[in-house]
Each structure stands twice: as C-alpha cells, then as structure tokens.
Amino acid sequence: MSVKQEQSREAALSAKGVESPLYAERQKVYPQSVQGTFRRLRWAILCATLGVYYLLPFVRWDRGPHAPSQAVLIDMEHRRFYFFFIEIWPQEFYYLTGLLIIASMTLFLMNAVAGRVWCGYLCPQTIWTDLFLLIERLTQGDRRERMQLESGPWTLRRARSFLLKHFLWLMVAWWTGGAWVLYFSDAPKLVADLATFNAPAIAYIWIGILTLTTYFFAGYMREQVCTYMCPWPRIQAALTDEHALNVTYRYDRGEPRASVKKAEASRLAGEPAGDCIDCRQCFNVCPTGVDIRDGLQIDCIQCGLCIDACDNVMAKIGRPSGLIAYDTDERVKARACGQTPPTYQILRPRTILYAAIIAIVGAIMIYALATRSLIGISAIHDRNPVFVTLSDGSIRNAYTIRLLNKELHPRKFSVEVTGLEGALLEIVGAEQGAEGHLVDIGTDQTREVRVLVTAPRNSRHAREDIEFIATDTISGQSARAKDHFIGPEKR
C-alpha cells in the first residue's frame, strides 16, 4: 500500500470513527427487590447451601477411638481426607479425577438442559452476592432509595446505614472465612481455640484472607467477577445450543413495544402490538445489570429474577405471564415465523451422552470405593549392591518394603515371599513368630521394613520373578507386590 493510499484510508477511517475508550468505568448496578417463584427458589437454595457450608464441619461421624470424628475433614497434618464413610489417602487422590469429571459433566448437562443453572442459583459468587444485596437492602433501602442515597450528600442517616451495612458485610465475610478453616481441623476444638486466641496462626491468616475476598467479591466486585474474571460464561456460550432452555425474552410476543394504552389502541385498530410495555422492570431487578430483551448475553447469569418481575407486571396489566420465561431459541424463532413451536426435548443425544458419562464415571468410582483395599504392600529392590554373596556362598537380595494398614485399628501382618526355591526371608528388626515374619503396624499408618531374601546359589538364575505377600493375621486380607531376585550370571 502506497503512502498516499494509506493516508486516504486513514482519513476515511477517522471520518467514520467513533469514540470508544479501551477502558470502561463500571456502571454500578442497583438491583431492585422482586417477589415471585424464582425469587423464592433462590432464597431456598441460598438457605440450603449456606446452611451446609456453615454447619457441615460440626457434623460428627464416629470412626472409633483412633480416627477423627468429624464427618468432613481435610486432615493436612496427617495427610488424610475424611468424607463420612470414605477415607482417602494421598496416593488415592486420583478419586478426585473422577469427581472432577463428574463435576464438569454435571455443569455441561445443566447447561444443555436449562442454561446457566450453576451461575444463576448455585455459584458461591451468586449466593454471597445475593446475601450481601439482602443486607444492603435491609440497611439502605431498595433500588431507588439506594440510588438517591448515593447521589445525595453525606447525611447522618447515610453514614449510619453505610457503617451498619459494612459492619454486617464484614461479619458475614468473617463467618465465611471462619467456617472455611473448620474443614481442616476438629471444628468444636478449633472454635474454642480461635475464641481464646490459641489457634495456630495459619487459621487466623486464612480467616483473614477469606474475610477480605468475600467482602470484596460479594460487596464490590459482584457481577464483574462473572463478566471479567470467570471463564465459565465463555465456555457455556460455546456449549449452549438452540435446543437448550434459557431465560429468554419472547420477542415474538413482546415486539413492538408500546405503553399499555397505545398497545390497546393498536390492537383495536388491528395493528401489531407487543406485550412488552417497556417498563424496564426486568432490567431494574437484574443483579448483573443486563437487559434480557437484548437476547442471550455473556453478562446474564440466568437467575430468573426478570421472569418474576415481568410476570408481576403482566398480571397487573392483565396480559398472560411468561413474556420472559425459560424457553429455547428454536421455539422462539418458530413462533416468530408463525409456525407451531416444537416441544422442548430434554432427551437429546447431548443430554443422554452427558448423563451416560456421569453414570459410568460414578459407577466406576463407587466400585473403586467399595472394593478399596485396606491393606497394601510395595517393594523397592536395593540398587547398590543388587546382591550380596554370603560366607556360605548363598546369595542375598535386600528390599525396602512398605506395608499399609488402612484400617482404623492396629494390625499385625505376616510377610512371605513366593516364586523362589529355597528362599529364606528375614525382616531386619522384626519379631519372628511361629506363623512366620510378623510386623506390627499402627492404626491407619504405614511402616517401612528392610527385608532380606536369601537363596542358595546353585538353585537360581541371574534374575527371577518373585512376589511378596502381606497377610493380615486376623482377617486374612492380603496384598501382593512383584519384584525380582538378582544374582551373579550363571556360569
């Protein structure tokens, strides 16, 4: 491109140019309160989820005298995770893989069935924002009052409500951080320690961190977390399709918008008139400040509050409810073209596939948990020297063997070796009873022992496959570990 062309192109661009800054000021959202089905549903979910979060650490679960009695406990110090009847050791962390697959598939399934169910009803960001909005409303009034208060001067009333709101926010945030640390230690004891300032510093630090993040994310950041920070809106935008239910403005019914009177006049005159009276109630109640009438958008968390708002208005003006409702793209489009909308199909290849994956992974996990072995053995052959010649010419190999006792009481394992003719087994520092070589292992612990296997030289090859077997002397449970017996090359 020549310089002249470049200049003329630039001139053309600037002639058409618009002013659009690269960085935008936040448009503060003042959501209005609303009554209705979805509001009640959200209150119920809020109470249930917060109730679980705050109270679960106090639920007890008896595991006997040798293990903690907290139902859900992440015991970092002893590297154990307890979840009711399930106990996970660090090397069994792969269960988390299954859990994550199920979690992501559940998100996909929810999305394919009814849009952003997670964002609108279940996400902690949504729930705590909702709780903080409730506090805001109780201390500073509804949308209009808050807007007036904030645009007006600093009066005593404003200052008082401001202080009360932030105090309550910080209290909620503090409890949120406080509940978090209870999942990592015995809850009743930690509460007492925290109150008497005897808890470890790390507990106070985590409470502080979570108090601040809760306070800022639910009090100030709110919808910006969803719009700018969370990856899920982007992912779900790529996952949704025209068959999925979403919170939808039925433009086929709502357009053209007009006031109640004008719409009635138009209808009498036989001209087209939509049900939308452009009252902006759907926009006013929206916690993320979007206009649902612009269609599906990344900022919309699909909480359903605009459905409640619009239904209330439709009831007042005597029009049928459901102008904003859960609906699919294809149904809205069909109606707009004057066709009969297809019925919503919950059973589609996509939903069946997601459900099947959840079922399969879930079944595998249940099987793995049900057949989880409570005894374990692993062996490592000495690398240097790989074998030792003894005075009588026999060959000895040394192994480091780790025995695992996942039962919640102490056990005694016998250890033996198979696959080698004339092999003698010896455990350094362990008792040798009539039943063989016995090793005591404490409750829910592992023990490492040094094991020596000796065999006559002439009876063996340079490398033989052997197997160590650990057996619980009482229950008879056993575990096996494969290894080798190595000697000099046969001449």
Add this chain to the structure above:
Amino acid sequence: MSTPQHQEVDAHTGTATTGHEWDGIRELNTPLPKWWLYILYATIVWSFGYFIVYPSWPLLASHTPGVLGWTSRGAVTADLQSLQVQRAPMLSALDAASFTDIAKDEKLRGFAIAQGRAAFGDNCAPCHGSGGGGSPSFPNLNDDDWLWGATVEDIRQTIAYGVRSGHEQTRVGAPMPAFGQTGMLKPAEISQVSDHVRAMAGLPTEKGYDAALGEKLFSEQCSSCHGDTGKGNIELGAPNLTDKIWLFGSDKASIADGVNRGRGSIMPAWTGRLDDTTIKALAIYVHGLGGGK
C-alpha cells in the same frame, strides 16, 4: 489510558474496533474495566517494593543489599538451624539411649537409620559404595563376614577408631606380613601356600600342588593368625579363608599377591571428625544393612 485515534464500527457486530488491523482482520474493542488497568499499575508500583526490600540492583563489586538484609545463603542457614532445633529432641534421645533400647524403639531406630544413611553417603560411600556394597579391598558391609566383629558395638568401635588409623584406640590386629618381599617364603612356596588356601576354601588347585607341603607351609607361617583350619580370628582382624567372601579376590594370582606383598588395609578413625551421636547412628545403619549380628 488513551482513546484510539481511528475507530471504526464493525458492521457485523456493531462493535467499535480498536483501530488495530492485521491483514484485514480488525480487533474489536471490548473495553476492560478501569480497575483492571489500575491493578496493573499497582503491580508495577509493588515491584518497586522489591527493589527496596530485597537485593536487586548489581553494583560494581556487589549489589544493593535491600533493607531487610535478606540473602539466599542466610535463608538456607536459617532453614538448617530450624531443622537442627526440630531434630534436637530426637538427637538427644538417641544420644542417651543404649543400643538395646534403640532396637526396641521403632521411632528412634528409624531416626537413627535416617541419620546414619545420610552420614554414610557423606563420609563412607567414597570407599564402601553408596549402599555399602564395597569393592576390592574395601569390605562389603551387607554380607555376613566381618573382620572386626558384627555386633553393633563392634561396628561402632571400628567406625569411631578406625583400623590401623593411628588413633590410640584403633584396631590394629596383625597386619599380614609381606612374606615374599621379606624373603620369608620363596616364590615356589608362595605358589604352594596359595594353592593350599584355595584348597581349604574348596576351590580347584593348579597342577604341581603338593597338599602336604602346602599344609606344612600354612601351619608354619599362616595358622598363627588365620588358625589351623583357616577360619580366621576376629581379634586379629584375620579373615576366614574358607568362606566364599574374598576381599581381594579368590583367584590364585590375587592370593599369591597378598602373600608376597602382605595386606594391611587402613580405615580412618571418625571420632573427632564426626560427633558421637552421628557415629552411633552410623553403627545402627551399617548393622541394619543385613550383616549385623
């Protein structure tokens, strides 16, 4: 935070563009929130804190020290000190306990073995090998053949005072004389006695071996230390010649070389170099390798 000079509205999306264009592809302008930019500025300001607090700028001979005076060497030293503080109770327990008590206390024994393994790697592995496997003239510590005794106390004493180390409490025993070089045995006699040693160990002998002569020479010259039947003597550090373990090799040339030039391996005394607790831990570790009695 500037407003782009040339903006154009994208016809398809109705969104303004940033004015950036690559091969006809234009970048749509989706404005970031301002606080996002402020966070970037805040991180830049934060980085200046590092310049002040930590060592950062190189100077001609050194670098700016930073107001905290932090150094990576200092951090390691602090880590090591805190480790020593953590280990102190176990170390003093190890120091106080007898070998019999340690053998009964699994926790203390495990601690001693861990300490001993580390000390072995640092001090003993160059000669005896990282797992104590030994090499010609450096004994294998895993087997059941011990020149100076196989109890944990024997082993502790050998480690502490060494073998022919010059320490006043060292093990001396009877170093093997150089029979050939000093003229005590003639080459033909060395050949005979070497064959006799092999015969005692059940190894084949060469042609020309005279059993009666060999036995006579052995009982005259060797049996005072190695015993009449060649079983050795731990008091003197004289090896058992009838077993399958040969420190210098079992072939006739190696045996003859020993008879000719003598043997007298040296192991340094570790007391003074290592503290008593470390030597104790080393003894427990070596004893537990498999050969201890």
